[in-house]
Amino acid sequence: MRSGLLVLALLLGIAGLLAMALLTPEIAGSAGAGPPEIAGMRIGGDGAARWEPIAFAGFLLQCLTIGFVGLLVVMSVPRRLRSKGFWAGLLLYAGLALFVWIQINTSYRHYLQSSETSFFLGFPTPSAWMIYGVWSSALILVGLYVFGFRRFVLTREDEARFEALLAERRRTRGGM
């Protein structure tokens, strides 16, 4: 019940923030515009003008999305297996994901204000955070699954309980 209410609250929060952002008066070219000289290629134009009005709502929306992902992971792990190690791993993921998300936006804001950026592995810093940071932050969850498999996903006891369930099912079928 409690997890369901939390999921609903987060989803309503995401929907509310999205509605707030979508209802913000849209400026021309807010989703890109096509220059006539190159067919099929769109341009972004004035980044600050199209980002600033929705930046706060968009920022919070992604924070809630990260929270939603965390809550889904919690729901997938039986309550009795949610040990301190599990919570530590999950909090580490959420913290890192939030940190990367903040870095994307602060470095992007810095670029919009100064028109200066450094490069990291071939991309401007804000984009490098987006490409490398977002992807690699999820590796914490992958690690939690792979290395915590026997503690959080399928313990040996649970595996034995499943085998017993399977055996019972086969017996029942055989007797029918």
Next chain:
Amino acid sequence: MEAWREEILLGSVFTYMALCVGIGIWAVGRTKSVGDFLVAGRNLGPLIVGMAVFSSTLSGFGFVGGPGLVYSLGLSSVWMINISALGYALGFFLVAKRIRMLAELRDTVSLPDIVAARYSSETARLLTGIAILLGVLGYLATQILAMATVLQSILGGTELFAGIGLITCAALSSAVLIFYSVTGGMIAGVYTDLVQGLVMIAAGVLVVFTAATVFDGGFTEASSILLADDPESIMPYGTLGMLGCLAWFFLFGLGLAGQPHLVTKMMMNRRLTDNRVILPLAIGGYAMAALLWVSVGVVMRAAVVGGVEAPLGAPDDAAPAFLNLFAHPLLAGVVFAGLFAAIMSTGDSFLNIGAAAIIHDIPKAIRGRPIGNELYWARWATIALALVAFGVALLANDRLVALLGAFGWGTFAAAIFPVVAIGLNWKRASARAAIAAISVSLIVNFGIELFRLPTPYGVNGGYLAFLCSLILFVGLSLAERPKPLPKDVDAVMDL
């Protein structure tokens, strides 16, 4: 070597296709039951399943459309793939264990079987089958068209096949796909997926090294060219803007666990413990193959805006143009084979789950029992489905194909994620909520695409449908009085 480019390209593609046909012939003797045909007998090792999971996720859309999207929109579409590690991890946490357990306990052969078992509802089974069938038709049509386009770009450039038509190319490539899908079913599908996955990984890695050498300063120089031309294109939200990117992030990340061709593969591993090996294999494979998406798109956009190359006829020409302009013939051969691999590995999965919907799920939901001789009819259903999709691909204009393609991912994510990914982890989820969520997701998603309803800030319609179905599913489930689950399902959900 350059003088042999035509021969090398043709040789690579025909070798690849011959390999697929060979696997189909090999697998026919191993396909003895409908379980073998639809879920490969639930007896596959982790390497096979890992490669199949990733290669069936990255379709022709990824290998052909992905670089085209970067060419067209800058870095916006990278939000579809930087979420891949999270999407896979979430999919394994939410779905992999319980779907495999239920599959063995209830001897299921399809995703709608799982839905029917979880909710004790034939209506939920029927709607899931219909959602799969609708999404599959759209996706399959785009895969066939993508195969035909790639084959035409290869054959059309040779003296022998100059002027070959799109229909002939669609027929040739579809014939190979249909052959191995019909003869070997899912067994052929997963083993070709292994070959296809390895080809895709090789293509992705080799291309990124080639792309890095197009400009003297590597990717930094390409990025600098784009930064000087239109800074937004190489900034994190690309030309589409923040909200459009976040919508893609949500839809493609979370929605990954709702893709039936992917989660069906989670029923096929031999042992439950294999999942801890399958997950990193799938993520690693996807990451290496997806390098092509970003690197080719960025380099082609920089080459065009920097005046190095002429503008492309269409964004989807980005990958073929890159191969023709910058790649060594041997590399081009491997990558063109990789393009087919990406398309076919997804195509065979769609044929498989679509055939299951036609001969197993929908009849079972309506008649209360499966049709007789399912294996025989599964083969005919595969042929029929491929022919219908072939017709749709050829008859449809660009808008319809795009409509059906977009409908595919959004339909699966919005209709299936709540019902399967949340439903397998939350006992309170109800059958009525599942039925309502699937129905509303189809109506909203199809309505937005069909009527071209405008969404502000480039937000994808599938994202809106996904949010609607999630809220409806959870809200309705909470509003209902909880009902007891079947004993075995209840026990699995406690594990």
